[in-house]
Amino acid sequence: MPKFLQVVSVQEAVQTITSIARPVSTETIPLEEAGGRVLAEDVTADLDIPGFTRSVMDGYAVIAAETSGAGEALPTILRCTGRVLMGEGTTAPIRRGECVYVPTGGMIPPGADAMVMIEYTEELGDQVLVQKPVAPGENLILQGEDFKAGEQVLPGGTRLSPQDVGALAAVGRTRVEVYRRPLIGIISTGNEVVPVGTTPSGSQVRDVNSYLCRTVAESCGCRTRSYGIVRDEEEALAEVLNRAAVETDGVLISGGSSKDARDHGATVIARAGSVLVHGVALAPGKPTIIGKAGAVPVIGLPGHPASAYVVLMVLGIHLFGGLTGGGPRPSRVETAVLNVNIPSTRGREDYIRVSLDRDDGKKTVATPLFGKSGLLNTLVRSDGLIRIPAGAEGMEAGTPVEVLLW
């Protein structure tokens, strides 16, 4: 028999999901496509980056010691022996009494140890008057200062930001090994649920949940496959779940909302593998199921779209994050001040939708939208969620709260 509503904490539910959602296999892809993917190898620098000591400004490469005491009244006078061209090497060393023009990013000639910005110089024929002293190393990036050859640039498990992709480009990686984008199977259940293209009759409702599941999973770096709408019949659901467990890396079942339908979900997951959690101390979202079908993690979501969405945001992101190898997608959080008291039941985490009133220069105000959990309109019109911890009996007006932005 599946465990029924032996409610666990949100933290335990997250731990359970994390323990069963392991990264899928890896693939090697062009760097152009690597943004947002999760690195599956440690990457080291192939060469010193930069490969030469370069200037960070337009000006003259000098021996710093020679500029000591230089000023407008008494400039250091150096002979300019040449100009460095971008992208070309320079081998002639500079000697005492000499300088060389180097543009921003150009190579510093051997012998020089600093750059004087062009604004602090005056050119007179082949002579350059230096009007400001520079210290050794000033205005330079040294060879290998960014990355030394062999130094680790990024560790495996990094979700690749644009600057990470830039660093991989700098060390010459045209292809990188990343975790495959996991495939999430999505099953809608419920005798009342009809396809979105249908005009519902009687007490039918359109299949909102499969679109929510799909969009959240994809925004977390997964691919998705829809298994359509299954009637609340144990054998029908078992057949589809077994198929999805073979074809995908993780499964979401968005439950029919009645108790009978919820029971079918747990029974079928138990038959296909095991039910690890049935019931989470979370509102909305209590009837959530966590389990495995074979080796594949499965989450059973509540039937109400707005409840299902909270479960996706609180628990689902750990499924997607575990399978992608990069951990849960970072959340956008904003601090605001609550404007009314919110009651809550000790022992469960309550997630309350709020709308934010942002007033430039003043504190942002969070107004709870006490909607029925089945309503989509408060979900669409809210800015995010606040969490009332399991240990609290509500929150008082004036409390600063962290809003988990949509």
Add this chain to the structure above:
Amino acid sequence: MPKFLQVVSVQEAVQTITSIARPVSTETIPLEEAGGRVLAEDVTADLDIPGFTRSVMDGYAVIAAETSGAGEALPTILRCTGRVLMGEGTTAPIRRGECVYVPTGGMIPPGADAMVMIEYTEELGDQVLVQKPVAPGENLILQGEDFKAGEQVLPGGTRLSPQDVGALAAVGRTRVEVYRRPLIGIISTGNEVVPVGTTPSGSQVRDVNSYLCRTVAESCGCRTRSYGIVRDEEEALAEVLNRAAVETDGVLISGGSSKDARDHGATVIARAGSVLVHGVALAPGKPTIIGKAGAVPVIGLPGHPASAYVVLMVLGIHLFGGLTGGGPRPSRVETAVLNVNIPSTRGREDYIRVSLDRDDGKKTVATPLFGKSGLLNTLVRSDGLIRIPAGAEGMEAGTPVEVLLW
């Protein structure tokens, strides 16, 4: 002649970009693919959602007035005349003294005006003992309570979140009109720049910027096309820019870092259309160019990758946001306390990379990474940027700061 370094404020630069980056044309796509896209039409509800008054829990539909005063000691006794099945209609009205079993999400029969939760009832044969009073409307979602037929669900210009996609599903939209994903042309310039697959020799450096541009633009909902690496020659750059202006919706030129190269960029943009801004009071990022090639907006970025990246994050997001129709991508922001003094020059916005030290339960501490602006490693190892406003002469240790997270 192009304007040269008549520096404008960041705010003026953003206004200029916003004024020239208009949404591209629209297309109609399947709802499955609409997550993250920008809606190009106002969407209204086709029907009342829900289409019938439904229960939010398992229990009995009753006439609320009949439960007045009900309690465990003196329950209201009703006769159960049937059970509503999920997805099916119900037409038999309930009358005084009657109730009907309705599962969560099921249709309320005519005549009933509230639901009693099953936990507050006891069933004795065909009699139901109601042990708690309910108010009219309690535990119901009314027909049309989510959206009334004809009511606006989402306005055009909405960047579609998962819950927005869910709302579109609820109102039966299998296809939606969205703005086309703009195509951004990316041109790298610089005689020193070589393709990433090349081992640089002499003072060559690999083409990091085109990867940065590509990854940021794509993360903001654009597509990209690379125009390769162009030498610092006016005619060569002019030819490529003209081609990109015909083929794309917006162009990024990542400039050679020398002054000569910067001048070529401005000259070529002026020839192809106009230079609107040359120089922004922004550090790093001062030599940024904003202009048009024909009708197509162009941003000329500094050559140093880390500077180019700041310009992409501060200004580029407005180009991408304007072209996509959805405005700049929302940023992730975190409040932290600065741990050292930061000097700054009044009259320009300084963006300083910081790393964050998050200590559970304590305030997050921001440590500036005073790297040279050409270094990628501090970019990769930092958590985000803090902005020092143009009016400030630095910031003192202990100041709360908003960190723009990568």
